[in-house]
Amino acid sequence: MEKLKSVVPSNIMRMISESTADDLPSTCSSLLDFFLSLQLFHDVVRELTDPELGLCRKDAGAALDFKKKGNECFASGDYAKALSFYSQALRSAPMDKGDETDKNLVPTLYVNRASTLHKMGLTVESVRDCNRAVVRLPSYTKAWYRRGMANASMGNYEDAIQDLDIAMNMELSSGGNSKIKEELEIIKKQSRRVKNSPKKASNMNCSSIVDVSQASLIHFEEPYAVIITKACRKTHCHFCLNELPADTVPCSSCSMTLYCSQYCQEQAIGQKPGIDLNVIPALGNVSTDLKRYVERISLENNSGHPVADSNPTWVAEHRHECGGVHWPAVLPAEIVLAGRVLVKKIEAKKYSKGDVDSPKALELCHNYGCMTPETKLEIHIYAIVLTYCLQLSYADEVSLSGLSQVRYSYLGKCDEPSCNSKLYRNALMNVRLDIYVHMEYKWCGVKKLAVLISQIKVNSMAVVHMKSPDACEQGKHSGGLSPMDNTLTNQIEQVRVGQAIYSTGSLFNHSCQPNVHAYFLSRSLLIRSTEFVEAGYPLEISYGPQVGQGDLKDRQKVLEDQYSFRCQCSGCSELNLSDIVINALACVKPSCFGAVVDRSMVNGKRQGANWIQDVSTISCLEQPLPIDKQKRDDVSEVAHLLFEHKDGLETDLGYCLNCRSYRDLESSQKAIRQAEINIKSTYYYLKAPLKKKAPLGEVDFTVLSYTVTETCGPLQSRVTTGKLDRRIISDALGSLDILRLTMHAYNKYIAQVEDSFAEAFCSIGDFQSSVQHCKASIKILEKLYNPNHIVIGNELVKLASLQQCLGDNTSALDSINRLDAIFSLYYGSHAAKVVPYLNSLKREASKLLQLGDTASSSESN
Numbered sequence: 001m002e003k004l005k006s007v008v009p010s011n012i013m014r015m016i017s018e019s020t021a022d023d024l025p026s027t028c029s030s031l032l033d034f035f036l037s038l039q040l041f042h043d044v045v046r047e048l049t050d051p052e053l054g055l056c057r058k059d060a061g062a063a064l065d066f067k068k069k070g071n072e073c074f075a076s077g078d079y080a081k082a083l084s085f086y087s088q089a090l091r092s093a094p095m096d097k098g099d100e101t102d103k104n105l106v107p108t109l110y111v112n113r114a115s116t117l118h119k120m121g122l123t124v125e126s127v128r129d130c131n132r133a134v135v136r137l138p139s140y141t142k143a144w145y146r147r148g149m150a151n152a153s154m155g156n157y158e159d160a161i162q163d164l165d166i167a168m169n170m171e172l173s174s175g176g177n178s179k180i181k182e183e184l185e186i187i188k189k190q191s192r193r194v195k196n197s198p199k200k201a202s203n204m205n206c207s208s209i210v211d212v213s214q215a216s217l218i219h220f221e222e223p224y225a226v227i228i229t230k231a232c233r234k235t236h237c238h239f240c241l242n243e244l245p246a247d248t249v250p251c252s253s254c255s256m257t258l259y260c261s262q263y264c265q266e267q268a269i270g271q272k273p274g275i276d277l278n279v280i281p282a283l284g285n286v287s288t289d290l291k292r293y294v295e296r297i298s299l300e301n302n303s304g305h306p307v308a309d310s311n312p313t314w315v316a317e318h319r320h321e322c323g324g325v326h327w328p329a330v331l332p333a334e335i336v337l338a339g340r341v342l343v344k345k346i347e348a349k350k351y352s353k354g355d356v357d358s359p360k361a362l363e364l365c366h367n368y369g370c371m372t373p374e375t376k377l378e379i380h381i382y383a384i385v386l387t388y389c390l391q392l393s394y395a396d397e398v399s400l401s402g403l404s405q406v407r408y409s410y411l412g413k414c415d416e417p418s419c420n421s422k423l424y425r426n427a428l429m430n431v432r433l434d435i436y437v438h439m440e441y442k443w444c445g446v447k448k449l450a451v452l453i454s455q456i457k458v459n460s461m462a463v464v465h466m467k468s469p470d471a472c473e474q475g476k477h478s479g480g481l482s483p484m485d486n487t488l489t490n491q492i493e494q495v496r497v498g499q500a501i502y503s504t505g506s507l508f509n510h511s512c513q514p515n516v517h518a519y520f521l522s523r524s525l526l527i528r529s530t531e532f533v534e535a536g537y538p539l540e541i542s543y544g545p546q547v548g549q550g551d552l553k554d555r556q557k558v559l560e561d562q563y564s565f566r567c568q569c570s571g572c573s574e575l576n577l578s579d580i581v582i583n584a585l586a587c588v589k590p591s592c593f594g595a596v597v598d599r600s601m602v603n604g605k606r607q608g609a610n611w612i613q614d615v616s617t618i619s620c621l622e623q624p625l626p627i628d629k630q631k632r633d634d635v636s637e638v639a640h641l642l643f644e645h646k647d648g649l650e651t652d653l654g655y656c657l658n659c660r661s662y663r664d665l666e667s668s669q670k671a672i673r674q675a676e677i678n679i680k681s682t683y684y685y686l687k688a689p690l691k692k693k694a695p696l697g698e699v700d701f702t703v704l705s706y707t708v709t710e711t712c713g714p715l716q717s718r719v720t721t722g723k724l725d726r727r728i729i730s731d732a733l734g735s736l737d738i739l740r741l742t743m744h745a746y747n748k749y750i751a752q753v754e755d756s757f758a759e760a761f762c763s764i765g766d767f768q769s770s771v772q773h774c775k776a777s778i779k780i781l782e783k784l785y786n787p788n789h790i791v792i793g794n795e796l797v798k799l800a801s802l803q804q805c806l807g808d809n810t811s812a813l814d815s816i817n818r819l820d821a822i823f824s825l826y827y828g829s830h831a832a833k834v835v836p837y838l839n840s841l842k843r844e845a846s847k848l849l850q851l852g853d854t855a856s857s858s859e860s861n
Contacts (some may be wrong), residue, residue, distance in 0.1 A: 002038060004381050021454075024447040031380050032446060045388045048327035056256040057324025063093035067109060074112070079119045087115035087248055095136075109515045114146050117246060118153065125247035126150040131297055132249070132262060134575075138294070139172040147522035148187070157191035158305050193458040208237030215825050218516060218539065219505065220525035224341040224362060225317065226463065226500035226523050233257075238318065239264035240522045241463055253322035263860055267537045270316030289706060315347040320393035327389045333499050334460060335382045339390055339451045341501060346397045362503050366454035375457075385851035398445060409545035441752070456562055459506040463498035463520050466835050499525065506840065510563070511540035512547045512555055512571030517790065517826045519834055528828055540569065547571040548578045548785035574626045575642070577634040578784040580657070581746035585668055587656040594658025595638040597746050598665055606743050632785070638744070668742050675735035675742075681752060682732040727758045749779035758798070767806040774799045793822035800841055816845040 012030050019027045035041035035550045038574050047053055070085035090109050112128035130147035133140055148163030164184040171177045228238045234245055237260035238251075244258055249265045251257040259265040317340050321328040328336050345362065368376070390398045505518070505525045517530050533539060543563060545555040552572060559567050584595035623642065626632050636643055639657035736753055743750055753775035761770035778795045785791050794818035805811035821833040823838060832838050 001044075001378070001385070003628040004035070004044060004385075006654070007038065007040060008377065008381075009034065013373070013377060015388055016376050019376065021451060022367045024295050024368075024450050027451060028380060028383065028446040032384050035384060045385060048385065049325050049331060049389055049392055051324040053326075054254075054324035055326040056254040058094040058253070059092045059256060062095050063105060063109070065089075066092060069103075070112060070116075074116055074119075079116050083113065083120065083246060086116060087250075090248075091250040091255045091258070093250075095250075101257060104137065104140075104682050107140050107143060108131040110136075111140070111143050111146055113247065114143075114150065118146070118150050123150045123154045123245050124811070125245055127154075128261075129247045134297065135262075139170055141167050141176070143605045144170065145183075147182070151192070152187045157187055159293075160187050161191065166294065184254075189330075211299075215828050215860070216529045217526060217828055218529055219525070221525045223463075223500035223523055224503045224527070225337055225344055226498050227337040227340060228498050228679060229333055229496055232495070233499045235496050237261075237264050239268045239463070241520075242522055246606045251318065251322065256326070257318060267317060268318040269322060270319050278842060283610050287543070290560075314349070315344050319345070320390065323392070325392065331382070331386070331389075334456050335453065336380075337460065337499055337501065338449065338456050339386055340450065341456070342398075343394065346394060359559065360499070364455040364459045364501075364506060366451060366458055368451065368454040370564035371454070379450050379453050383446050383450045383453060386449055387446055388851055403408060456501065459504065460499050460501055461518070461525065462496050463500050463523060464712075465495045465497050465520060465615045467493050478699050500525075503760055508545040509538060510559065510567065511569035512542065512545060512567060513569065514540050514542040514546070516541050519827060521830060521833060526830065528826065530825055546785075547576050548582075548781070548789070551582050552576075552579045561716045572625055574631075575635055575637065576626075577631070577746070580635065581744050582638055582748045582784060584744040584747060585663055585665075585742060586744045587658060588661050589656075589659060592656060592659050592661065593637055593745070594640075594656040595746075596654060596656050598669070638746070671738055671742050675738040678735040679732050679756075682728055689717075729764065733757070746783045748780065750786060751777045751784075754780070755795075758802070767802050771799065771802045771806060771808075774802055788825060790822065790824055792800055793819045793826070795835065796822070797835075797841065813845050813849060816841050820845075 002534070005401075008031065012027075012034060015023075016027050016031060053059055064721035065640050068086045070082045070089060073082035073085060086109055090106065090113070093106050093109060095106050096106045110133035112130045115130060116134070117123070117126040127147055127150045130143050130150065130166040133143035134147070135145070144163050144167035148167060151157075151160035151163060163189065164180055168177055168180050168184065171180055180491075222773070226240060226241070228236060232241075232246075233461060238257040239259055242260055244260055249259040249262055251259070251265065251269060253269065254582070257268065257270065318328075320339070320343050321336070322336055341362070353769060358716050368379070371379070389399055500523065502525050505527065508516070508527070515531050515533050515537075516527050518525060518541055520526065527541065529539070543559065548553075549555075550558075555572065556567060559565060580597070581595050583598065585598050587594040592854065630641075641657050641660070654663050655664070736757065739750055739753060754773045757775065758770045758773035761767070761773065774795070778792060778799065781789075781791055781795060796815050800812050800815035800819060803815060820831070820842060821837065823835060827834045832842075
């Protein structure tokens with residue numbers, strides 16, 4: 001697209017940069033007519049839409065190559081690589097049953113992968129692959145045989161016996177039939193042995209704990225349209241957005257998309273294959289029970305996420321992107337999402353005829369007029385390109401004819417008339433009339449797409465999943481965890497898996513102090529209240545920035561840049577403690593806790609000479625002092641002079657807001673920079689990046705823990721090899737002391753450095769020091785946010801893990817109970833689903849409680 005942007009004439013660029021939404025018909029027409037005369041444009045569109053040039057088309061040759069490599073790895077015992085090659089082969093293999101040459105390729109690949117999964121101990125996944133094979137080729141004896149062996153490994157002897165019975169009926173060779181018969185007799189004996197063995201009594205009182213919370217689920221919604229992020233295409237299902245299992249299901253028409261189940265694939269592309277018993281001659285001699293068993297397998301293979309079944313107007317969201325073209329893979333996710341929204345609207349019109357339950361029109365706002373000239377130009381280009389891409393599937397609904405094309409088609413009928421010819425004049429009139437009609441429809445279509453892209457930029461939500469390894473699940477595969485391995489200092493992370501439009505969820509207003517919290521289960525949006533909300537009071541969500549995450553100026557800038565409005569929420573309409581201290585310096589008097597406002601951010605990247613004006617504005621112009629007593633006390637602790645000067649405090653940079661003592665800003669900044677250099681040098685030696693503050697608004701609509709940073713892989717590798725040096729970490733502590741003396745105690749940068757030291761000490765096994773630094777970080781965050789904020793809950797996960805390793809059961813139990821209460825407030829009964837590691841912590845809490853009871857009982861005795 002950069003090439004197209006670079007050739008746009010200056011007059012059209014100027015017209016677009018100065019345009020409003022009302023000007024879109026004119027600007028779109030001008031740019032489109034220019035593109036139609038440009039060979040570069042036609043080359044770009046052809047590359048995006050021609051299946052022969054598509055990077056995502058099916059390729060039987062490539063599939064056979066991957067199959068061969070998989071077979072070689074399987075023969076050598078490298079099952080992990082074999083699994084990868086078979087999965088790649090399935091992505092490339094043509095799945096059109098009409099192709100006689102390749103009709104056996106896909107079932108063979110599924111069975112080969114099933115054998116590999118069985119070898120790896122993934123028997124459930126192995127059975128699912130066998131199901132997919134028999135659905136495509138019901139007479140495939142090897143698929144039934146492999147399914148029977150996998151079922152037998154799981155102890156499902158009834159199913160295994162029926163699988164092998166079917167295999168025997170289909171096997172034509174006497175040798176193969178004898179082998180199946182031998183296996184069948186062995187499994188029957190095992191089945192009888194299990195039936196005759198005594199069964200262990202089950203504990204009927206053992207059940208999962210249901211979190212009881214005061215939080216209320218106020219909204220649940222499926223997306224109007226959703227698209228997976230490019231970063232998650234190989235790791236998450238392209239339909240439900242959950243993590244992919246080992247037995248991935250590829251798209252039947254392209255090599256780009258992957259699904260977690262046959263069901264998700266069918267919902268995305270609108271196909272529902274099943275077993276046709278009439279095409280299996282070998283089943284003619286089997287019993288009715290076996291035929292029913294085969295039908296049941298077909299139904300099980302189609303079971304999955306119940307989204308589409310509950311929606312009669314469901315649209316196959318990926319179908320128009322199939323066929324091997326690669327525009328869905330190349331264009332930005334939000335542009336592909338715009339295409340899905342438009343297709344949903346087109347399909348919805350078909351259902352709306354005479355249907356009282358037809359979906360409502362999607363009503364979204366946009367801020368096109370406030371966008372930068374570069375963004376406006378990009379929207380125009382993408383709207384035109386996307387229109388051409390959608391013509392492949394919706395030529396009638398997304399019709400587009402250029403001005404030069406219309407003129408050529410009509411003048412071609414005139415048999416080269418003279419200029420005075422009446423026929424020629426009539427032809428010109430017809431051309432003008434036709435151009436008018438086509439332009440009206442054409443410009444309306446491109447204009448609507450331009451508006452739609454603008455709406456998506458403002459209203460789309462980032463679908464975020466929380467990723468955290470379950471320690472118990474890790475233990476199953478690794479044979480148990482050492483105390484150090486079991487410690488999670490930063491492994492809970494946000495994964496932005498998708499981008500979606502929610503027709504109702506997008507209507508919630510923003511607040512920097514929201515009273516509701518948004519989270520996601522699969523692709524579903526859930527909104528839960530986090531505090532008591534009086535009747536008639538607005539329900540407000542966060543679009544990204546929150547009080548405590550950044551100061552007032554930063555929050556306002558993010559919201560103005562991304563959403564074109566100046567926030568006037570409760571968090572921005574009164575003075576907050578965090579707005580004063582988040583980047584403040586400390587008073588030079590040791591006995592004074594006042595804040596000194598500096599001219600720059602601590603990282604030195606942004607000059608903030610006007611920051612003190614923000615404080616002045618907060619105190620006397622726009623933001624009044626807080627009414628709540630606790631908030632007033634908190635502000636008074638660091639800036640009580642604001643309360644003494646009712647008409648506003650006239651202060652200069654560098655003066656304390658409590659005692660008016662002066663701090664030399666230049667020398668203070670020099671000391672901070674030197675301390676930063678020393679600390680960063682330490683972490684550079686350790687090959688681990690110093691914790692960085694995530695940018696404001698990084699995740700739209702869902703603010704989780706912005707202090708939970710990325711996993712430092714190189715650091716962890718040094719932990720396991722024992723290469724960390726305590727002396728190196730200890731030397732950096734002197735620089736931390738300098739930061740503590742220079743910066744205010746509630747400065748957020750100190751919290752980030754404390755968290756980094758907690759990880760460093762954990763890495764060398766000094767859990768006591770790690771706990772101390774983790775607590776220091778949490779103490780600061782509690783002041784910037786509030787003690788029950790979700791950020792604190794995420795930090796408590798790290799603290800509880802450290803306390804467990806330290807053997808401090810009482811403190812660990814307190815931390816676990818507290819974080820459980822916070823997660824229940826934000827996620828309700830879904831807490832364990834959103835944060836899977838919570839299950840491990842709660843189980844550990846139960847063990848600690850039992851140990852405590854046992855110890856108390858022993859002391860009493």
